Amino acid sequence: MTENDASVQSxxxxxTGTDHRAFWADEVADKIETRDPAEPITIKGGVSPSGVPHIxxxxxxxxxxxxxxxxxxxxxxxxxxxxxxxxxxxxxxxRTLASLDGEIVGLDDVDAGALGQNLGKPLTDIPDPFGCCSxxxxxxxxxxxxxAEAMGVxxxxxxxxxxxxxxxxxxxxxxxxxxxxxxxxxxxxYQEKVDDxxxxxxxxxxxxxxxxxxxxxxxxxEGTVDYVCDAVTAGDRVIDGCGHEGTATLREGxxxxxxxxxxxxxxxxxxxxxxxxxxxxxSWPSGTEICQELLTTEPPVPMVYEWFTYNGAALSSSSGHxxxxxxxxxxxxxxxxxxxxxxxxxxxxxxxVQRLDQLVDEFDRFxxxxxxxxxxxxxxxxxxxxxxxxVVDSVREDRVRIxxxxxxxxxxxxxxxxxxxxxxxxxxxxxxxxxxxxxxxxARVEKARTWAVQTDNEYNYRLAESLPDISVSENEAAAxxxxxxxxxxxxxxxETLQQHIYDIxxxxxxEVGDFFELGYxxxxxxxxxxxxxxxxxxxxxxxxxxxxxxxxxPME
RNA sequence: GGGCUGGUAGCUCAGUCUGGCAGAGCGUCUGGCUUUUAACCAGAUGGCCGGGGGUUCAAGUCCCUCCCAGCCCGCCA
Numbered sequence: 001m002t003e004n005d006a007s008v009q010s011x012x013x014x015x016t017g018t019d020h021r022a023f024w025a026d027e028v029a030d031k032i033e034t035r036d037p038a039e040p041i042t043i044k045g046g047v048s049p050s051g052v053p054h055i056x057x058x059x060x061x062x063x064x065x066x067x068x069x070x071x072x073x074x075x076x077x078x079x080x081x082x083x084x085x086x087x088x089x090x091x092x093x094x095r096t097l098a099s100l101d102g103e104i105v106g107l108d109d110v111d112a113g114a115l116g117q118n119l120g121k122p123l124t125d126i127p128d129p130f131g132c133c134s135x136x137x138x139x140x141x142x143x144x145x146x147x148a149e150a151m152g153v154x155x156x157x158x159x160x161x162x163x164x165x166x167x168x169x170x171x172x173x174x175x176x177x178x179x180x181x182x183x184x185x186x187x188x189x190y191q192e193k194v195d196d197x198x199x200x201x202x203x204x205x206x207x208x209x210x211x212x213x214x215x216x217x218x219x220x221x222e223g224t225v226d227y228v229c230d231a232v233t234a235g236d237r238v239i240d241g242c243g244h245e246g247t248a249t250l251r252e253g254x255x256x257x258x259x260x261x262x263x264x265x266x267x268x269x270x271x272x273x274x275x276x277x278x279x280x281x282x283s284w285p286s287g288t289e290i291c292q293e294l295l296t297t298e299p300p301v302p303m304v305y306e307w308f309t310y311n312g313a314a315l316s317s318s319s320g321h322x323x324x325x326x327x328x329x330x331x332x333x334x335x336x337x338x339x340x341x342x343x344x345x346x347x348x349x350x351x352x353v354q355r356l357d358q359l360v361d362e363f364d365r366f367x368x369x370x371x372x373x374x375x376x377x378x379x380x381x382x383x384x385x386x387x388x389x390x391v392v393d394s395v396r397e398d399r400v401r402i403x404x405x406x407x408x409x410x411x412x413x414x415x416x417x418x419x420x421x422x423x424x425x426x427x428x429x430x431x432x433x434x435x436x437x438x439x440x441x442x443a444r445v446e447k448a449r450t451w452a453v454q455t456d457n458e459y460n461y462r463l464a465e466s467l468p469d470i471s472v473s474e475n476e477a478a479a480x481x482x483x484x485x486x487x488x489x490x491x492x493x494x495e496t497l498q499q500h501i502y503d504i505x506x507x508x509x510x511e512v513g514d515f516f517e518l519g520y521x522x523x524x525x526x527x528x529x530x531x532x533x534x535x536x537x538x539x540x541x542x543x544x545x546x547x548x549x550x551x552x553x554p555m556e
Numbered sequence: 557g558g559g560c561u562g563g564u565a566g567c568u569c570a571g572u573c574u575g576g577c578a579g580a581g582c583g584u585c586u587g588g589c590u591u592u593u594a595a596c597c598a599g600a601u602g603g604c605c606g607g608g609g610g611u612u613c614a615a616g617u618c619c620c621u622c623c624c625a626g627c628c629c630g631c632c633a
Contacts, residue, residue: 048633281560281628502591
């Protein structure tokens with residue numbers, strides 16, 4: 001995230017002398033570098049902000065981020081821009097929406113009519129159903145901006161609508177219309193339904209505000225097109241036009257996506273852009289051809305990324321199967337989620353919430369690799385050396401990570417002191433750790449706790465703050481008292497205590513399993529739990545003793 | 557139908573561009589005093605590298621072919 005330590009700059013040139021790079025972002029950076037780009041180097045991403053922004057959209061930001069960092073590390077000035085393609089038409093109702101604080105809501109909870117009555121218009125010409133932004137498009141763009149911010153990626157968010165309004169597209173639009181014959185020819189190689197009537201400009205009806213497609217005349221001298229506001233098809237449905245016949249300037253409308261994308265490259269001078277596999281065999285090749293033949297500019301260095309799935313199924317804004325950046329960051333530290341994006345973009349990846357612990361463990365290992373604390377392959381080391389500094393806010397070797405599942409266990413109490421002391425007593429936090437290390441380590445507890453609650457998995461315990469209502473036999477009572485005495489007297493470590501629990505159970509003729517269960521019920525109000533000895537050893541001694549004696553004193 | 561991208565251990569994935577002993581983590585199993593108890597440690601287990609064919613001294617890796625999944629070839633991104 002910050003300046004890299006010069007000592008870890010890795011040229012990653014292997015001993016065969018070829019320029020194979022361990023980290024994919026360096027391979028991309030190589031390609032950009034060989035084109036001798038003007039500074040600042042421009043890296044772009046972008047989405048049409050019509051549904052709830054989800055973690056898949058983050059590819060457009062994070063993939064570029066790592067390339068940007070790789071280039072910055074080589075001394076280049078890099079600007080990362082993100083176009084919100086907010087002049088796009090709203091073509092159907094999203095199933096869910098998100099408030100500015102990332103809360104997902106159904107259509108019932110907002111002024112859905114604001115959207116429904118405005119199908120066919122640009123997103124930025126539709127009122128915000130939440131009423132908080134200047135338009136629905138602005139609201140959606142703000143969500144994306146906040147996602148990038150939450151991920152700690154500095155990007156310049158550019159509104160497409162504003163680019164049109166300030167005339168940034170005008171020259172390119174003119175060029176495209178001048179060469180509309182050639183434009184049509186190019187497109188027919190990629191799309192079947194491009195016919196003689198195709199015009200690469202979509203005017204906006206001055207009467208109803210819809211983006212319409214029936215252009216009847218083009219006057220380039222005047223810089224206008226005439227149109228009829230006919231119905232347009234959007235997906236499987238038809239959006240009616242108002243029938244108005246009018247004239248639009250080249251700013252009063254937009255380019256079709258296939259032209260808009262290369263136009264953005266040209267206007268913004270884009271050197272690199274990552275895109276999803278949906279573009280790979282469609283708008284990317286047509287876009288490059290349009291760039292080179294019509295606009296006589298060079299398309300950016302491309303990179304295709306595979307899509308994520310979420311809990312095994314495709315992410316889909318329209319169906320509502322989404323997980324937002326906010327939701328992820330309630331369960332993961334930002335650096336862990338950034339780490340997720342360092343993995344090979346060409347690989348389809350599932351974001352599996354049930355197994356977030358695995359991702360976090362992997363991150364911890366990645367961190368340990370950087371600090372040379374684990375035995376790994378050369379390749380793993382090379383990637384960690386390169387990518388780790390880009391992933392964390394600052395490189396600090398004395399940082400301590402509590403294992404994620406154990407952090408979830410610590411979430412059994414809300415008491416910060418108790419969390420810290422349990423972490424210390426269990427050996428996951430050094431006694432002399434400075435305050436910032438403790439804060440940092442414990443930051444994971446809330447995240448892991450949220451994960452445990454959300455997935456309701458086996459780490460979702462709650463420390464019973466008051467004495468659970470359970471009955472114990474005389475025999476069991478004696479055993480519990482004896483255990484309490486032992487703990488009070490010996491202050492044993494976890495393993496000693498674990499051993500002693502067995503001994504006491506046997507001494508009192510209680511089934512070992514039953515005695516453990518009793519212990520779990522007493523402390524967790526559940527029949528099972530973590531290894532009881534180490535667990536009780538980690539909790540405050542006086543609390544444990546009182547609880548074992550079934551005293552109704554409040555927790556300290 | 558045509559094209560693009562993937563398919564490696566039970567799971568998550570490295571390794572494929574540039575051919576050289578099939579890898580890691582997790583899980584599982586076993587052990588850690590007479591002990592089922594989710595956090596620890598040690599060891600072990602784990603594979604038709606999607607199938608088949610070819611090139612090569614040597615193929616997970618290169619070539620051909622087939623199967624499976626996703627995407628594009630309408631709109632939109």
